[in-house]
Amino acid sequence: MSRFNIFSKAKSAPDTINRAGGEAYRTSAEYRLASLMLTSFVTDQFYRDANGALGELMGLIAKVEPGFAARAAIYARKEYGMRTITHAAAALLSKRLSGHPDAKAFYDQIVVRPDDMLEIRAALKLIGERKLTNAMKKGFAAAFDRFDGYQIAKYRADNKDIKLVDMVNLVHPVPTQRNAAALQALVDGTLTNTETWEAKLSAAGAEATSDKDKAKRKASAWADLLRENKLGYFALLRNLRNIIAQAPKLVPLACEQLVDEKRLRGSKVLPFRLLTAYKQFAGTDRNERKVLDAIERAADLACANMPQLDNTLVVIDNSGSMACGVAGSHHVKCNETGALFGFALAKRSGADLMEFGTSARMIPYRNSQTALDFAMNFEKNNKVGHGTDFKAIFGAAKRKYDRIVIFSDMQGWKGGHCPKDAFSAYRKRTGADPFLYSVDLAGYGSLQFPEDKVATMAGFSEKIFEIMAMAETDSLALINRVRAVEL
Incomplete structure (x- = not known):
């Protein structure tokens, strides 16, 4: 059975060339699918564009067992909060799951928000499939049971090509006590969206009779949203600047909600989104400083489930390819995300910290420094060049470690050779036999290490730390988590 960490002593020589043109080790279709699902936002990357990601x-999906692909999609959607790549996977699985006993359950569970159904339907049309399968219809109909009138109104998508009312007419969900009135109003064309934050703020602006009245109404709308907990966590992050400008007295309440651990974990907001929000503020006034402090605390909470790893070396890739945006973002880069995770893990474990590129060096740090501050300055403090040479890691590592954690896109190319010999030389020189964690931040599908005691992980979510905590006692931790997904 294929698995994620599929390394053996027999596989001693590199057997493929990676996207950067360097030696690498080929991985199973299951590993490549999972790493793609957990890292791709279907946007352009340094070594792959959006269309290339969809083609892969x-x-x-054509190569792996359909039940595994379905579980990987559910895991990526529910645990990592990945949307677009899972919508595409759900569409591509339509024929492969035909007649599969878990097909209906898959199309039910892949839907977290009502618009997930609309995006899957749109993806299905893009690949030339005009009709929903019976499993899709039954699964989507069942998914409606989880949504109330507020959610149905919020995700009507009246301005989209595929509307929620179209989906209702296609799958005919059975009304429940929670949604019967909303579904009927949706079909009748009378359902209005008045309770979402977008609707409340729009109404406040439209009803104002003067600039002063508009400011007052906006402040009142923000007060209602925050005090009634009607502003989702991601919406809160996106609107911090508006709250400071339009309702400055509510900044303490907004900060309180930012550091609400239950809200943060329930939101599925990826940690790099906190860095995006952090970059908006310079800290030039009291309210901005309050918000920056709250975001820093939220980032610590987002990574709070990190394992305690004694005698560890944490290594962060600062090469040129890592300077590409995360999720097509113009605000946060892969190297910054690696730095965010890497520094947080190092501080948590008291670990040594290293950056590498063309060369490698140890990075001094203080426990008082925050992970967000470190990530913000990581790229500009580069002192290792912009190539990617994994061999440099083991030349710069001077002492014996029990484990080494590497955050990278795994596209080594400087000198062309994999670091196998350099790793062996480090082990011989120091007497070390470290467990090695290879954390793939790009999902390109090839690896740099063939050795035993290597755990491979992928993704931009703090969920990787849950897998990391189990990896040394369960070498199949990640694959077992995917297999455990219930359909």
Whole structure:
């Protein structure tokens, strides 16, 4: 059975060339599919564009067992909060799951928000499939049971090509006590969206009779949203600047909600989104400083489930390819995300910290420094060049470690050779036999290490730390988590 950490002593020589043109080790279709699902936002990356990612997804879904692909999609959607890549996977699985006993359950569970159904339907049309399968219809109909009138109104998508009312007419969900009135109003064309934050703020602006009245109404709308907990966590992050400008007295309440651990974990907001929000503020006034402090605390909470790893070396890739945006973002880069995770893990474990590129060096740090501050300055403090040479890691590591954690896109190319010999030389020189964690931040599908005691992980979510905590006692931790997904 294929698995994620599929390394053996027999596989001693590199057997493929990676996207940067360097030696690498080929991985299973299951590993490539999972790493793609957990890292791709279907946007352009340094070594792959959006269309390339979709093409790879199509090929990999054709190669793996459909039940595994379905579980990987559910895991990526529910645990990592990945949306677009899982919508595409759900569409591509339509024929492969035909007649599968878990097909209906898959199309029910892949839907977290009502618009997930609309995006899957749109993806299905893009690949030339005009009709929903019976499993899709039954699964989507069942998914409606989880949504109330507020959610149905919020995700009507009246301005989209595929509207929620179209989906209702296609799958005919059975009304429940929670949604019967909303579904009927949706079909009748009378359902209005008045309770979402977008609707409340729009109404406040439209009803104002003067600039002063508009400011007052906006402040009142923010007060209602925050005090009634009607502003989702991601919406809160996106609107911090508006709250400071339009309702400055509510900044303490907004900060309180930012550091609400239950809200943060329930939101599925990826930690790099906190860095995006953090970059908006310079801290030039009291309210901005309050918000920056709250975001820093939220980032610590987002990574709070990190394992305690004694005698560890944490290594962060600062090469040129890591300077590409995360999720097509113009605000946060892969190297910054690696720095956010890497520094937080190092501080948590009292670990040594290293950056590498063309060369490698140890990074001094203080426990008082925050992970967000470190991530913000990581790229500009580069002192290792912009190539990617994994061999440099083991030349710069001077002492014996029990484990080494590497955050990278895994596209080594400087000198062309994999670091196998350099790793062996480090082990011989120091007497170390470290467990090695390879954390893939790009999902390109090839690896740099063939050795035993290597755990491979992928993704931009704090969920990788849950897998990391189990990896040394369960070498199949990640694959077992995917297999455990219930359909």
